[in-house]
Amino acid sequence: MPEQSPAAELVARSNALGADPRNTNFAGGNTSAKGSVVDPVTAAPTELLWVKGSGGDLGTLTESGLAVLRLDRLRTLVEVYPGVEREDEMVAAFDYCLHGRGGAAPSIDTAMHGLVDAAHVDHLHPDSGIALATAADGEALTKECFGDRVAWVDWRRPGFQLGLDIAAVKAANPQAIGVILGGHGITAWGQTSEECRANSLDIIRTAERFLAERGSAEPFGAVVPGNEPLPEAERRAKAAALAPVVRGLASTDLRQVGHFTDSDAVLEFLSREKLAPLAALGTSCPDHFLRTKVRPLVLDLPAAAPVADVVARLRELHADYRAEYRAYYDRHAAPDSPPMRGADPAIVLVPGVGMFSFGKDKQTARVAGEFYVNAVNVMRGAESVSSYAPIDEAEKFRIEYWELEEAKLRRMPAPAPLAGRVALVTGAGSGIGRAIAERLAAEGACVVIADLDAAAAEGVAEGIGGPDKAVAVTADVTDAEAVRAAVDAAAVAFGGVDLVVNNAGLSISKSLLETTERDWDVQHDVMAKGSFLVSQAAARAMVAQGLGGDIVYISSKNSVFAGPNNLAYGAAKADQAHQVRLLAAELGEHGIRVNGVNPDGVVRGSGIFAGGWGAQRAAVYGVPEEELGAFYAQRTLLKREVLPDHVAAAVFALTGGDLSQTTGLHIPVDAGVAAAFLR
CATH class of the missing domain: 3.40.225.10 (Class II aldolase/adducin N-terminal domain)
Structure with a gap:
């Protein structure tokens, strides 16, 4: 097996340490390795320091996350160090010690790694080590726990002076494998990467055992009556x-x-x-x-x-x-x-x-x-x-x-337009809803993917990026309890809800005489009643937050256009369209804006059209189903086909900030249907 480079060894050690939360917290701590390479300019051996850069995480560290510095220049900084009152100036000086191009920015702890006389150094934040570091008699406990194998360093803010302190302690204690940093964490070292990792784990696990064996059973005192966990x-x-x-x-x-x-x-x-x-x-x-x-x-x-x-x-x-x-x-x-x-x-x-x-x-x-x-x-x-x-x-x-x-x-880069916003999109497992959820997430929002199809919702949430970006909930919008549960899920997952898109829907294309009572009820339950239930539950949360909000209805061109064989669907969409106006008037005092989008002819990528509506409408117009999108496009003023992404763009336009003073508006996304112009 070929020998690993110092950088590769360092990344492997860092990943192994960072994979266990007992060793250090997310993005906490840093690791380093020293080694010799041939300088491409002088062709002479040059001693380098590879150290985790500012802001990185050990568990996911890659070589691009390392800062690479020349050790001779870094150590020479000791001669120009102006003292602890001006030690922050040393961070800028690290840039003049960098070797080559690229790599991460050096962190404040770079001095610690460069000045300590060891080939490999780990600085970590394990709970067990910090427990000793923050104990009132931490220095004595460290001595009791480790003997002279681990030394104590009094609290000092991270920086150049702390690096000098640790280097001096190591020099004065050649038998030591590391130190406990008062109030802070641990630092360990070794002459090989494996020895350094073993020493880090030795300190952490020894401290764990010490606390478990010597510690009291009730460190937080007795249970306070009435403060026990609820079921x-x-x-x-x-x-x-x-x-x-x-x-x-x-x-x-x-x-x-x-x-x-x-x-x-x-x-x-x-x-x-x-x-x-x-x-x-x-x-x-x-x-x-x-x-x-x-x-x-x-x-x-x-x-x-x-x-x-x-x-x-x-x-x-x-x-x-x-x-x-x-x-x-x-x-x-x-x-x-x-x-x-x-x-x-x-x-x-x-x-x-x-x-x-x-x-x-x-x-x-x-x-x-x-x-x-x-x-x-x-x-x-x-x-x-x-x-x-x-x-x-x-x-x-x-x-x-x-x-x-x-x-x-x-x-740090400027936040995305919807950063800090929490969106709930119904019918988001496919089609227009999926496109809206993906667009809102791409613009910075956290998104709750609500759909009757649990597997589809899970797939969309996973595709967006998992629980830090999106969560899936199974929701029947005709069921008030299920709707409340979906809003509650948004509250538990992300703290609340700021932006709701009423997109869940279905379509049944029949004439008046063929439309059954059940057809009528299903259409109105999902779109009219469902939108009402979702808006009601979401508005309750938005009012409690006091942060305003957005409710967007995905209505339809059919809410204002009278087409053939479309009674139940068109009437339900008209209901949704008027809900927009009614709720805009009612919720404005809470800073909640209510707007609508009226799409038409969204055939490709549409869950509704794929579910039979496309075949029904194609039959009404006498065209092959596969040509329905093109047929719809040709009857528009722009002669363009409408896609789910176009509807998603309209939702973002309404909620992304540029239309912050707009409420009660319906935006047509139909490529221009003159008969559906709003009057």
């Missing part, structure tokens, strides 16, 4: 009822997407007497609180409290949280600090129910929740052997409002 069905129903309200509060400054967690670890923490005092201390590891904020919002009512009481109390606590966050900012901000980014919580804890976490998109919201679970595990470990003592508030502020973090935020 699962009741818990989920309450979460669905609360999610839009909580999301609306968390979006006061900037619209957020939500995530809900009711894992055993979360529910246990929420039930215990130490919940409030520990939550007030906040998290410690920089990776944790950068995503979870300085502390969570904690509801102080029992699990069985009525939803109305919970909502009222959450509003009071949210106002208090915002005032306290403003005070926190004012206490620590310097004249050159970045402006306050927002005073809303990223984590909301509801005893008996679970945890709501928030972020700019679903992945960010989910990861924030995962990081708070990491923090809960850290608190459990620290409390089991000592007491939890995170870094102080001033240090948290220095990192949260670090100019380097601010610069990283400024470099």
